Amino acid sequence: MSNKLTFEPKEELFLCSDSLLIKSDRKNPISDFSISFLFELIYKTIIKDDASFLISYQGDEKHYNIVESLWNIDVLNRKNLFKYDSHCSTDISLDILAAKKYNIDYVVKLKIGRKCDFIYFYVYDLKNNYYISEQEYREVYKSFFINPTKAKINNDIHADETKIISLDNLVTLQASNSEILKAFSNVKQRYRSKNMILTNDLYSLTLVENLFKNYDSSFKIKSNTIKNKINNFFYKLFHSNVSNLRPYQSIINIDSFTNLDISLNLNYKLKKVTLNTAVLIYLDFLIDEIKRSKFIDVSNLFVVIPQNATFQIIELLDQYNIKYVYYDPTAIYKYLWDENCLFAYTLDSVNANPRYSKINNNFYFLICLVWMLNSYTNRNNLLSFKYNLLCENFGKVKSIIKEYKFDSGNVHKIKSIIEQNAKNKIFDKYEIFDIFISEKFVIAKFLMSDKKHQTIMWYDYKNSKICIEYQICFELNKNMRAWKFDYIRSKFFIKKLLKKAKN
Structure with a gap:
């Protein structure tokens, strides 16, 4: 039985460089109708009847019902539909592996807020081994507003017509020497660093456990299922207990969107480091190797860097004569298809x-960090020495991030x-970018060149916040x-700009 449902979308839709963001314009969740309608447009515009496709999600498991509802859209050719045999949230890297193994033409990935x-x-x-182009997303984006009344939901699931993928088997493959560990299969390390992983979801927990069974390493892996506020309290409490932390070279927290929160044992103290600092230490190790x-x-x-890369990283690359x-x-x-591309990163991944995969993969970077930590343990625990040497050569940088509520309509x-x-007395240079780096819209960068301070501004559309x-x-x-x-002067100048933009 087919039920025709018409509606007027009450959500906002934003076009990013490699995704579409649908966002509730009020405190209520996004309506099922809007989600189904947007997916129907993606199917009609991009996938079409003759292509195979996989639907997956990332986020809280309670939102799995959203994926289930998409299977019921009337226009789908369910004989070409693939799905996992589990309700688990997964990373896009696993979906790409599934696409390659089963020759699936498209993966539609939903990253769902809590x-x-x-x-x-x-x-x-799959054909281009990358996300569809911004132009293709734009076609869907335009259609969403032109014709918002044609979502059709079919209440019959037709489960027998879909193709089922074993999630456990795929995770086992992903953690094997033929996938993530392929480049490390011949690496023989005499010593093993001691590390801890905290994870938020079953997929990450299973993958990491399998990775470190296959890669010779010493890891304590804990399921991090406590709610965020309580969990953060205990996490900080644990960090303050020096006697517990001393044996660990790293503690890495993986959140539900596979972002990494990295702490390294530097100078006998566990120190939380930014992604820029982790990349700085790793690139120094990698290039030296x-x-x-x-x-x-x-x-x-050459290396692809984000607009918020620190001057330390730029000077390190210059020192090694790497573009x-x-x-x-x-x-x-x-860039990614150039065989000379050594490394790439964004603000959070x-x-x-790039020779292994064109899509960012924080799990792969996790193994790279362990390789580095093991190697430094091999050499009489050189991590602190190397870090201190980097600080001597390129200085130390403190990163302070401030967020402010800001209406998206004023960003332009x-x-x-x-x-x-x-022309101002604070910054001697500025650069305007106005580009999306994945989910973040990077607006501008301001520099105090002689003091090596810089201020980066981007907009977070999902939270309606401007980040400095x-x-x-x-x-x-x-x-x-x-x-x-200098910090106070910079902060005052930025707040003045934002105040003018709001008026």
């Missing part, structure tokens, strides 16, 4: 080996306001530097 107040729709195209092997000319290599390019959504496909004003205030990252160089050439006044 309160279902936002959903990102990603569409991966490549140079010692003498198989690759590093001068041909870098800033992330550009219009050119990233070309990493592609540590910021560019002109920055240009109007270009103040990167303060507080130590250079082993000398501590006064920085608080």
